[in-house]
Amino acid sequence: MHVFQVLKPGLFTTVQDMGRFGYLKYGVPISGAMDSFSLIAANLLTENSPTDACLEITLIGPELKALTKTYIAVTGGDAEPKINGKNVPMWQTLQLQEGDIISFGKMKSGCRAYISIKGGINTPLMLGSRSTYVRGGFGGINGRQLKAGDIIEGFATPPLKTEYLMPEELIPQYTGKFTVHVVLGPQADMFTENGITTFLSNPYKVTSEADRMGYRLEGPSIEHKAKADIVSDALLLGAIQVPKNGKPILIMRDAQTTGGYPKIAVATTPDISLLGQAKPNDAIEFFKITMQLSHEKTKAYYRLLNNLGAMLIKRPY
Amino acid sequence: MQAKIYESARYLPFGDSALVIEFGEVISLEANQKVIALNQAVSKANIIGVEETVPTYRSLLIRYNPLKITYEQLVFQIKDIEKNLNKLAAETEGRRIVVPVVYGGTYGPDLGFVARYHGITEEMVVKLHSEKEYRVYMIGFVAGFPYLGEVPDEIATPRLETPRLKVPAGSVGIAEKQTGIYPCEAPGGWRIIGRTPLKLFNPLQHPPALLRPGDTVKFKPISESEFKTNEGAILKGRMETCL
Numbered sequence: 268m269h270v271f272q273v274l275k276p277g278l279f280t281t282v283q284d285m286g287r288f289g290y291l292k293y294g295v296p297i298s299g300a301m302d303s304f305s306l307i308a309a310n311l312l313t314e315n316s317p318t319d320a321c322l323e324i325t326l327i328g329p330e331l332k333a334l335t336k337t338y339i340a341v342t343g344g345d346a347e348p349k350i351n352g353k354n355v356p357m358w359q360t361l362q363l364q365e366g367d368i369i370s371f372g373k374m375k376s377g378c379r380a381y382i383s384i385k386g387g388i389n390t391p392l393m394l395g396s397r398s399t400y401v402r403g404g405f406g407g408i409n410g411r412q413l414k415a416g417d418i419i420e421g422f423a424t425p426p427l428k429t430e431y432l433m434p435e436e437l438i439p440q441y442t443g444k445f446t447v448h449v450v451l452g453p454q455a456d457m458f459t460e461n462g463i464t465t466f467l468s469n470p471y472k473v474t475s476e477a478d479r480m481g482y483r484l485e486g487p488s489i490e491h492k493a494k495a496d497i498v499s500d501a502l503l504l505g506a507i508q509v510p511k512n513g514k515p516i517l518i519m520r521d522a523q524t525t526g527g528y529p530k531i532a533v534a535t536t537p538d539i540s541l542l543g544q545a546k547p548n549d550a551i552e553f554f555k556i557t558m559q560l561s562h563e564k565t566k567a568y569y570r571l572l573n574n575l576g577a578m579l580i581k582r583p584y
Numbered sequence: 585m586q587a588k589i590y591e592s593a594r595y596l597p598f599g600d601s602a603l604v605i606e607f608g609e610v611i612s613l614e615a616n617q618k619v620i621a622l623n624q625a626v627s628k629a630n631i632i633g634v635e636e637t638v639p640t641y642r643s644l645l646i647r648y649n650p651l652k653i654t655y656e657q658l659v660f661q662i663k664d665i666e667k668n669l670n671k672l673a674a675e676t677e678g679r680r681i682v683v684p685v686v687y688g689g690t691y692g693p694d695l696g697f698v699a700r701y702h703g704i705t706e707e708m709v710v711k712l713h714s715e716k717e718y719r720v721y722m723i724g725f726v727a728g729f730p731y732l733g734e735v736p737d738e739i740a741t742p743r744l745e746t747p748r749l750k751v752p753a754g755s756v757g758i759a760e761k762q763t764g765i766y767p768c769e770a771p772g773g774w775r776i777i778g779r780t781p782l783k784l785f786n787p788l789q790h791p792p793a794l795l796r797p798g799d800t801v802k803f804k805p806i807s808e809s810e811f812k813t814n815e816g817a818i819l820k821g822r823m824e825t826c827l
Contacts, residue, residue: 525638
């Protein structure tokens with residue numbers, strides 16, 4: 268079913284779901300929504316399965332023409348969504364009529380927003396996921412970002428009888444300052460005590476070299492004990508590796524699956540999702556916690572995600 | 585830290601959802617065999633909460649779901665498996681795969697450099713590179729990229745100082761004692777000495793990567809016309825592998 272025609276693609280708009288799991292051993296990254304919390308919320312606001320595919324927009328949103336009556340929700344960074352030029356709210360169900368144009372203003376906070384379509388976006392499953400992996404050239408729409416003229420396909424679904432709103436207190440605020448909880452290791456022992464202190468007591472700025480693969484950060488150099496290279500081993504989402512220049516690199520969803528720099532720490536699961544909203548010039552402070560506390564935070568986060576659907580405000584249409 | 589194999593494996597937390605078991609800080613057959621053997625045993629054990637494993641040169645990463653298993657339980661179970669590793673058949677025999685390569689010219693722009701670097705002829709580089717059997721130590725970098733080792737010292741060559749922005753798919757390169765094959769076009773700093781028409785990665789196939797850690801690769805020099813014939817056949821989907 269044709270749902271949207273892409274009039275303008277935006278800066279970097281891709282199809283993403285929760286990611287591709289089980290293929291790291293073949294060198295295939297997890298990919299998926301950089302801010303998975305917002306993806307799940309967008310899906311729930313349109314009565315989708317929480318893991319359905321959405322559009323992920325980056326800083327500058329696309330312009331889309333509805334080819335059918337449909338329902339959408341926009342979540343994540345404040346992208347100023349508009350229907351036919353008129354501002355509409357984020358974090359709630361929106362009804363579109365055939366011919367309606369959805370467009371976006373300037374990203375006022377955060378870096379990425381998610382557009383869900385009732386029924387989910389229909390692109391071929393590649394290795395179990397619809398997520399676009401641009402570097403590998405597969406997933407989403409022909410393995411690439413959207414371009415003008417693309418047609419976004421959906422699944423036929425019955426109309427919604429209820430509209431949903433995210434309760435105000437559950438909407439994350441992206442202030443440009445991120446406190447990221449980390450568990451030290453696996454190679455924290457390759458850094459001096461000074462190096463670890465430097466890492467934990469200074470804000471690091473996101474540089475312009477920041478994309479779906481990872482963010483290079485700028486700030487005081489983190490001191491290694493001796494060498495800054497390791498025999499390559501596995502990389503995973505949320506890891507913070509530090510090459511010879513002492514400037515940390517945060518590993519995100521499309522990163523290579525192995526790497527040769529020591530990893531000083533790994534961000535806790537809920538904070539990785541939040542980091543999907545970090546953009547160049549934002550500041551990140553790292554805060555050390557125990558693995559036990561990290562597990563507690565992660566469990567609480569998963570509980571929240573499981574209950575999120577029931578916590579939404581419902582209004583009959 | 586000196587390059588070495590540890591006396592006992594190091595168990596290291598990797599954030600709140602992964603565990604790393606390091607066998608050493610070295611590229612060696614012994615360390616890698618332990619990794620592959622543990623990987624196979626862990627996969628077979630079907631531990632509840634284990635989501636996936638990533639074998640590398642000298643360590644195994646295990647991604648787990650902290651809602652289903654605690655870190656302590658996981659470490660306990662893996663240590664138990666590791667303890668019995670030597671009693672199990674150390675490692676299932678890997679497959680032997682022949683990779684046809686056209687060396688030099690536009691297909692291998694760095695062949696001349698490698699030859700000059702070592703003061704030998706290009707023919708000698710080809711002979712040395714294709715004579716040896718290589719172990720697939722791990723798959724990483726980009727989807728399906730095999731890290732193979734180790735090339736003879738006579739052709740081991742440092743990486744380019746400035747990596748190329750685009751290395752064509754199928755390119756065969758050398759980086760120090762490693763050799764590898766680019767499955768898709770990617771930026772890269774390896775010295776490119778040839779190109780294979782083989783397709784190393786196909787997301788529509790299961791498994792998507794042609795090579796697996798523990799496999800053995802032998803390069804076979806072919807001519808440009810053989811390359812073109814093979815390439816055409818692969819593009820038409822008639823030839824998938826050279827097993």
